[in-house]
Amino acid sequence: MLTNGTFLNGLIHVGKVQVKGGRMSEPASTGLTEQLTSIGFTSQRMKTGTPVRIDIRSVDLSLTEIQNGDCDFHKFSYLDYEPRNLKQLPCYLLNTNEEVHNVLRSGIKDSPLYNGQIKSIGPRYCPSIETKIITFPDKQTHPLFLEPESEESTEYYLNGFSSSLPMDIQINALQAIPAFKNIHIFRPGYAIEYDYFEPTQLTHSLETKQIQNLFFAGQINGTTGYEEAAGQGLIAGINAHQKCHGGSEFTLQRNEAYIGVLIDDLVTKGVDEPYRMFTSRAEYRILLRQDDADARLTTKSHKIGLADNTRYKLWKEKEKQCAILKDFLETTTASPAEINPLLERLGNSPIKQGAKYKDILLRPDLSITKMAEELPLLKLKIDEILNRKEEITEAVEISVKYAGYISREKLIADKLQRLEEIKIKGKFEYSSIQAISIEARQKLTKADPETIAQAARIPGISPSDINILLTLMGR
Numbered sequence: 001m002l003t004n005g006t007f008l009n010g011l012i013h014v015g016k017v018q019v020k021g022g023r024m025s026e027p028a029s030t031g032l033t034e035q036l037t038s039i040g041f042t043s044q045r046m047k048t049g050t051p052v053r054i055d056i057r058s059v060d061l062s063l064t065e066i067q068n069g070d071c072d073f074h075k076f077s078y079l080d081y082e083p084r085n086l087k088q089l090p091c092y093l094l095n096t097n098e099e100v101h102n103v104l105r106s107g108i109k110d111s112p113l114y115n116g117q118i119k120s121i122g123p124r125y126c127p128s129i130e131t132k133i134i135t136f137p138d139k140q141t142h143p144l145f146l147e148p149e150s151e152e153s154t155e156y157y158l159n160g161f162s163s164s165l166p167m168d169i170q171i172n173a174l175q176a177i178p179a180f181k182n183i184h185i186f187r188p189g190y191a192i193e194y195d196y197f198e199p200t201q202l203t204h205s206l207e208t209k210q211i212q213n214l215f216f217a218g219q220i221n222g223t224t225g226y227e228e229a230a231g232q233g234l235i236a237g238i239n240a241h242q243k244c245h246g247g248s249e250f251t252l253q254r255n256e257a258y259i260g261v262l263i264d265d266l267v268t269k270g271v272d273e274p275y276r277m278f279t280s281r282a283e284y285r286i287l288l289r290q291d292d293a294d295a296r297l298t299t300k301s302h303k304i305g306l307a308d309n310t311r312y313k314l315w316k317e318k319e320k321q322c323a324i325l326k327d328f329l330e331t332t333t334a335s336p337a338e339i340n341p342l343l344e345r346l347g348n349s350p351i352k353q354g355a356k357y358k359d360i361l362l363r364p365d366l367s368i369t370k371m372a373e374e375l376p377l378l379k380l381k382i383d384e385i386l387n388r389k390e391e392i393t394e395a396v397e398i399s400v401k402y403a404g405y406i407s408r409e410k411l412i413a414d415k416l417q418r419l420e421e422i423k424i425k426g427k428f429e430y431s432s433i434q435a436i437s438i439e440a441r442q443k444l445t446k447a448d449p450e451t452i453a454q455a456a457r458i459p460g461i462s463p464s465d466i467n468i469l470l471t472l473m474g475r
Contacts, residue, residue: 001214001215001216001217001236001237001240002032002214002215002216002217002220003216003217003218003220003229003233003236004022004029004032004194004218004219004220005022005023005194005218005219005220005229006022006023006048006192006194006219007022007023007026007028007029007194008022008028008029008032008033008043008194008195008196008220009028009029009030009033009194009195010022010023010028010029010192010193010194011028011192011193011194012024012190012191012192013112013117013118013164013190013191013192013193014164014165014166014167014188014189014190015107015110015111015112015164015165015166015167015169016110016112016115016117016166017166018117021192022192022194023192024187024190033195036197039210039211040210041197041201041208041210042197042198042201043195043196043197043198044120044195044196044198045119045120045193045194045195045196046120046121046122046193046194046196046219046222046224046273046274047118047120047121047122047191047192047193047194047274048122048123048126048191048192048194048219048224048274049122049126049128049162049163049164049189049190049191049192050162050189050190050192051157051158051159051160051161051162051163051189052158052161052163052170052174052185052187052188052189053149053155053156053157053158053185053186053187054146054155054156054157054158054174054180054183054184054185054186055154055155055156055183055184055185055186056146056148056154056155056156057154057184058180058182058183058184059092059146059156059179059180059183060178060179060180060181060182061092061179063094063178063179064092064093064094064146064179065092065093065094066090066091066092066093067090067091067092067093067145068090069088069089069090069091071088072390073388073390073391078293078294078298078311078314078315078318078391079311079314080314080387080388086151087151089148089151091145091146091147091148092145092146093143093144093145093146094143094144094146094177094179095141095142095143095144095177096129096141096142096144096173096177097140097141097176097177098140099176100173100174100176100177101133101140103169103172103173103176104129104130104133104163104165104169104173105133106169107130107165107166107169107173108130108134108165110165110166110169111130111164111165112164112191113128113130113131113164113191114130114134118164118191118193120193121272121273121274122191122273122274123224123273123274123276124273124274125276125278126162126224126276127162128162128163128164128189128191129142129160129161129162129163129173129189130163130164130165142160143160144158144159144160144161144177145158145159145160146158146159147159155186158174158189161174161189162189163188163189163190164189164190164191165189167188170185170188170189171183171185171188194219195220196219196220196221196222197216197220197221197222198222198270198271199216199221199222199266199267199270199271200266200267200268200269200270200446200447202216202221202266202267203267203450204249204251204263204264204267204450205235205236205239205249205250205251206221206232206235206236206239206263207236207239207243209448213240213243215236215237215239215240216232216236217229217232217233217235217236217237218232218233219274221266221271222266222270222271222274222275223262223266223271223274223275223276223277224274224275224276225276225277227277228262228275228276228277231258231259231262231263231277232259232262232263234259235250235251235252235259235263238250238304238306242304247304250300250304251263252297252300253417253420254282254283254284255283255284255287255288255410255413255416255417256288256296256297256300257288257293257296257297258277258279258282258288261277261281261282261288262275262277262281264454264457265281268447268449268454268457268458269457269458269459283412283413284409284412284413286402286405286406286409287406287409287410287413289398291394291395291398292395292398294315294318295315295319295395298311298312298315299312299315317387318388318391318392318395321385321392322392322395322396322399324381325381325382325385325392325393325396326358326396326399326400328357328378328381329356329357329358329361329378329396329400330356330357330358331356332356332357332377332378333354333355333356333357334351334354334355334356334357334360334375335354336350336351336352336353336354338374338375339351339355339360339371339374339375341374342366342370342371342373342374343363346365346366346370347365348363348365348366357371357375357378358400361397361400361401362400362401367397368382368393368396368397369393416453417453419451419452419453419456420451420452420453420454421451422451422452422453422470422473423450423451424449424450424451424452424455424469424473425448425449425450425451427473428444428469428472430444430445431445433468433469433472435468436464436465436468436469437462437465439460440460440461440462440465443458443459443460443461444458444461444465452466452469452470455469
C-alpha cells in the first residue's frame with residue numbers, strides 16, 4: 001500500500017532556495033515513480049504549501065481575538081468518552097494589514113509561484129498569502145488563525161499564511177502585525193512539488209488496475225487535505241486486509257458516505273488540480289449528515305470486523321433509544337391547554353384540538369428541548385435516556401423535522417442505485433460502438449467503468465450514450 005504523501009520526488013521551495021525533500025528536514029522518495037511509470041502507470045506533478053510555524057511564547061496574545069472551542073455534547077467520536085482527557089486549547093484570530101501586504105508584494109519577484117520556478121498546479125481552495133493579495137487586491141485585510149500543533153508544544157500553525165516567499169520576506173511581513181512584533185518562528189512556510197498518479201488507474205477499492213494487490217491512498221492519488229488522505233487510507237487498508245484474509249471487496253456508495261463520493265470522483269473523473277472533498281460535490285447531502293454517520297456505517301464496519309463489539313453495542317443501544325423516543329412522539333397527543341402557552345410565546349398559531357407531539361415538533365421555532373419544558377410526559381421520557389441523552393434527542397429531532405426531505409432523497413438514491421447494479425465492465429469493446437460519440441468511446445475505453453451509473457458520471461458521457469449502452473444490454 002503506497003501512502004507517499006508529498007515525498008515522491010518532493011522538491012521544497014522557499015523563495016529561490018530549492019531543497020529535495022518530502023517534508024522540511026525529511027528526504028524525498030526517489031525511484032518509485034520511475035519504476036511505476038516504466039511499467040505503464042501515468043504520473044504527473046502537483047504542488048501544495050504549508051504555513052510558517054510560530055513559537056506562541058513570542059506572540060502578544062492580548063492583541064489577538066481568542067477563539068474558544070465548543071463546549072457542548074458534540075464530539076468527533078461516537079464512543080462514550082467521559083471525561084475528555086485532552087486539555088481543550090483555544091485558537092487565536094488576527095488579521096493582516098496593508099503594511100503586511102506591501103512587504104509581501106516586495107518579494108513577489110522571488111516567489112516560486114510567480115517567477116516560473118514552480119510549474120505544477122496547486123490547490124485552488126488553499127491559496128498562498130501571496131496569491132490572496134494578487135487575486136484580491138481590493139482586500140485590505142485577510143484573517144489568520146493561530147492553531148496549536150499539540151497539547152504540550154509551544155509550536156503553532158498559522159492558518160491563512162501559507163507561503164513560499166523568501167524567509168526574510170515572510171518574517172518581515174509577520175512583524176508588521178502588532179501581535180507578531182517580536183515573533184520567533186520554528187520554520188518558514190514553504191511550497192512543495194511532488195509526483196502523483198492519475199487516480200483513474202484505480203478501482204473503487206483503491207487497488208491499482210495494472211497490478212493486483214497494490215493499493216494507493218492519499219496525495220499519491222491527486223488529493224490534498226488530512227481528512228481526504230485518512231478516508232482513502234481507511235478504505236485502502238480495509239481492502240488490503242480483505243485481500244490477505246480472503247474477504248470480499250469493501251466499497252462505499254455515494255449515498256452512503258462522503259468517502260464514497262471522494263473515491264468515486266477520483267476513479268471516475270480523475271483530477272486536474274489537487275482534489276478536496278466539499279459537501280457540494282455530493283448529490284445526497286441530506287443523507288450524509290454528521291449526526292447519522294454511526295447509523296450509516298457502524299453495522300458495515302462491524303460486519304468486516306473493524307468496529308468491535310463494544311462500539312456495535314453502543315450503536316444498537318442508541319438505535320433502540322432513538323426508536324423508543326420517536327415512537328413516543330408519533331403516538332402521544334398534546335392538548336391545546338398544554339402546548340398553546342409555549343406556541344403563543346413563540347408567536348406561533350395555537351392549536352384548536354389535540355395534536356401529536358411529532359406534528360407540533362415540525363414547526364420551525366420548536367425544539368424537543370423547548371417542548372419538554374412544557375410537556376411533563378415528554379420530559380419524563382427524555383429523562384429515561386441514561387446515556388448520551390443530548391445526542392439521541394438531537395438525532396430524533398433531525399429525523400422528525402427533515403423526514404420529508406430525507407425520504408425524498410432516499411427515493412432518488414434508490415432509483416439511481418439500480419444503475420449502480422448494472423455491471424458493464426468487460427462487456428463492451430467501446431471503440432467498436434459506432435452509435436456513441438468518439439469522445440464517449442475514448443473516455444469509456446480509458447475509464448473502463450464498473451457500472452452504468454459510473455459510466456454516466458464520466459465527464460463527456462451524454463445521456464444518449466448511456467441509453468445506447470442500456471439498449472445494447474437489452475434494457
